[in-house]
Every structure is written in C-alpha cells, then in structure tokens.
Amino acid sequence: MLAMNMPYIDATRIAVAVGKSFAIIMGILGLFTFNLFLLLIAFFLYYGAAGEEEAAVISVTLEGILVKDVMSGLPDVIYVTPDLTLDQLVDVMFKTKHMGYPVQQNHTSPVLGVITFSDLRRIPESERDTTRVKDVMTGDVIAIEPDADAFDAFKLIMSNNVGRLIVIDQGKIVGILSRTDLIRSIQFRGAYG
Template identity: 30%
Template sequence: MKVSDAMTRQVATIAPRANISDAMRLMLRTHISGLPVVDRKGMLVGILTEGDLMRRGELGTEQKHPRWLSFLMGPGRLAREYVDSHGCTVEEVMTPEVITIHREAPLAEAVNLMEERQIRRIPVVHQGRLEGILSRADLMRAALSRTPGLVSADTSDATISERIAMEFDSQSWAPRTTAHADVRRGVVHLHGVIVNDAMRDALRVLVENIPGVIRVEDELTTVEPMSGQIVSLPPDRQAGLS
C-alpha cells in the first residue's frame, strides 16, 4: 500500500498568524492532537501539537531551571523557551521543522518514520504543499479495510490448502519441511514439529488469515532443536498423558 491509500485528505489546518487560543479551540472541537500550519499559498510551514502546548504560562508549567543551569544555557535558549510558553500566535509556538512524506511513498516507509521519530502523524506534501495527513488512526482504518471478512461457504478445502501452502512458501520462518496443514470442511489441523512457541503462534495467525478458515486445531509438537527433547505436545496427547 502507498501513503495515498490510507491518508486523510480533508485536513483541519491553521494559519501562522492565528491566535494560539483559536488553535486550541480548533484542536478540541475536531478531536485532533496536531494541526498543520499552512500559509496562504497552501504551503506547510510548521505543525502545532499538544506537546507544543504543555509548557504554558497560563498553566504555570513553563520551564524553570536552577540558576547554575540557566547560566550554562545562556540567554538565547531561555528567551526561546519564554516565547514557547508565552507566545500568542501559532507561529511563535509551533514546531517549524516538520517530518513529512510524499503521497506515493510506501506505507511501510511512513510507519518506519513514525517508529523512529516517535511521532503520531505525518503531513503528506507535494512540492511543499500540504495534501493530507497520515495518522495512527488512518493506519488502523487501512488495516481494518484489509481484514478478511466472512467468506462464502463454498470455499473449498483444496483452495484453502493451496493458499496455506503459498503463505508457507512466502515466509522465511515457516517450517516447510517439518509442519503441514490438513483441511477438513474449513477446519485446519496443524501437524508436525516446531522449535518454539513463537512459531506456533505465527502458524496459527497465518492460517487464521486465510479466507474460508473456520477454525484452527493445534496438533503441533515443540522440540528443542539442540537436544531433540520434546518441550510440549499437542493438547490431545497431553490429555492422554495426564
């Protein structure tokens, strides 16, 4: 998927010279935590987030430093902090350096940026002009739209088996030679040997995502690869030993 497949195109924005109180009201009214700041030409010039509004003089939460640290910081940085906490316009408080992405970029690239920079949203721009925004909520909506739904009852066991085999072949972690799946009336029985519980969970999830699967029966045996010792047996065999 590309960024354009998931992004929100109708985006609430604010002008640089807007009053900071108006920006707060807009954020509260629209239930958003970040406002792109756009000039008259539609060019993105910054972003105003909840984080930019935490240290405010109105709240008494502005930065306060010991005298020795204030001396080391110097008047320039202290003056910048004062503007951040007491500024009356958006451009005085906003973050001017904005991480952006292009609409044609792979969605995976956007997710990597969100994780690396620990941000919740990325403005989508083209030649500096704002075209939309991609948020974590947009990612959830995109994932939900791709979630397999209910399928018709005529999905054959052969088709399900073929799709499972294809998924096995596409995953480097899958135990192609030691585990296999039998499909009976939409119920998938997983047989064979695996080396850890993470692989067990992954196989179950892989099968659950195949259209037409009604239920997954775990009949796998976990074996410690170095010693060959059996770590866990399928539930039915465990019951027989108890």
Template identity: 30%
Template sequence: MSTTLARDVMTPNVQYVHPFDNVSQIAKVMVKAGISAVPVCDNGHIVGIISEGDLMAPFTEKRKLQRDWWLSILAEGTTLAKDFLEYIDAYNLTAQDLMKKDVIVGRADMTLAQIAQLLQEHHIKRVPIVENGLMVGIVSRADLIRSYAHGHS
C-alpha cells in the first residue's frame, strides 16, 4: 500500500477572498460554499485566513463600543463619542483587517501523517496547500478522516 499524500485528499479549486473584500462579501463566500473558514489570497498567494470566529469579532467589539457610547452619553451628556464613530466604522472592515496573517501551510507532497501533525501542533482545522508559492488546495480534518475511513494512511 502506497503512502497517501496531501495532493491525493486535498480539495482543489479552493474558494477564497481578496484582502479588500468586506465582511459581507466574506460571509457570502463562506455561506455559499458551506465552509467555516476561507483563505485570503492576493494574485494566488495566500496572505491570510479568516474563520467564522474572526468574522464574529467585529460584532462583539461593536456591542462593547455601543455600550460604552451609551454609558458616555448618560454619564457626560456629550454627543457622538469617538467610540461611537469607531462602532459605525466597524461595518467597513475588510479581510485584511480580520485575517490571521501567520498561516500554517502544507505542501502537496506531504504525507497525511505530516498534515495531521501540523493540524495537531498548531491547533488548526485546515491547512492550505501551496506549490511554488501559490495555493493549490486545502486539506481539512474532515479530508483526513475520510481518507482514513477509506483505508488510506
């Protein structure tokens, strides 16, 4: 039995977003593709990755800013606080504002054991696969499980 490589189980033609795509555009790509994270690419080069949790961050922060704005109005009787302006601007966040920039990547010639080790060591759920500096696919935990279920290792 030959050793299965990342290229054998990876999902090719990966959905991705561009650095200047806004939160709404990113969410639409994720929902349409049924994925929980999406790579951020610039001319085929992976520059980041955004997960559902990363998309939630601005909304959590906006709630905090909204509360702080209301407290400042009640406490000081002032008009539009700087925090409120930041609260409004949070809607204009882009992929480059939210993405994790230090993306762990794999190579197409890595074994599944090596990919699994990357996932485990870095506590991540997927590894973009890069060849010659360009993203060519992605391997998720589900891809590994499917492969193991079919008797590949």
C-alpha cells in the first residue's frame, strides 16, 4: 500500500522501520514478562525485517542491469582442461588470481564442469600431482544467459552458495559472472547510481 504512493525502496524502508520497532517492543515485553517465546518471535521479526530491507536495496540497485553488463566476458574467461593435474591448477590459480574456472577440452567445446579452490583444498597436497581436474570438478554447472537480469543472477548465486555462474549463450560459454562482479556493481551503483 505504501509503495503505491512512494518509491518502492522508501516504502520498504518505512515498513522495515515499523517492523523493527514492533520487534523491539515485543522484545522488551518478552523481557519484562519472562516470555522466552515472545523474545524468540521478536528476534526473528527484527532480523527478518533487516533481511528484507537488504534484499530490497540490492533489487533496486541492480534494477535494469543485465548479466552481460557486469560479467567478465571473452577473451578474459580462463578455462582449464579436464586432464590438468591439481598441481598445474595451483600454478594457473597463482598466475591468474582466480578462485574458480570452467572446465573445457578447448575454448569452443561445451563446459564439462567447474573447478574451484574449495575443490582443490579437499585433496591432500601429496596427491595433487596425480589427481586430475576431471576427478574433483563439479559436474553440475550452474549457468545463466547474458540477457538475464543481474538480480536473478544474484539470487541464483546466493541460493546455490557458489562464487560464480557460467554465462552461456546458444550452448557456448561467453563469460563468467562472479559474486565479486555483482558486489562491485552494487557498491558502484550504490555510491554513484
């Protein structure tokens, strides 16, 4: 109802302030009446309101931005081959300073998976010279199209708890969108938007 008379973000901030105030009152009441259940409800209400405000700010900040506007595109996408040893992968990571890579036979072949620093860390150092990328990569590639909304990409990254999405257009990799790319965009738009 508020959003009909004012900008969405302002209406959300007012609703959040009211919700937080209500939660504080409930919390104080819960303290004075020794009602643990009321305290618990107040706690969840307060932090739920804060989360809603954060989501609204991110949504408005990323409004109108497409994945292709913030992704790292070709030729900057670095891929690794499935037969690379993990020792060789460490060298690639050190040189390129990235924490995850698409796995492909060559730059035009389909994406076979994704390998990340977290995957690498699971393998003991003594086994990295014989273990191949294909043995530890994640085969389930979480992908998005370049014309998708950046906020949808943000939700996909957060809900799957991944650091990056592979950007695919017509079956071919055209870029990578990392959590860092989105955070930088949010910070930039928040400061200058």
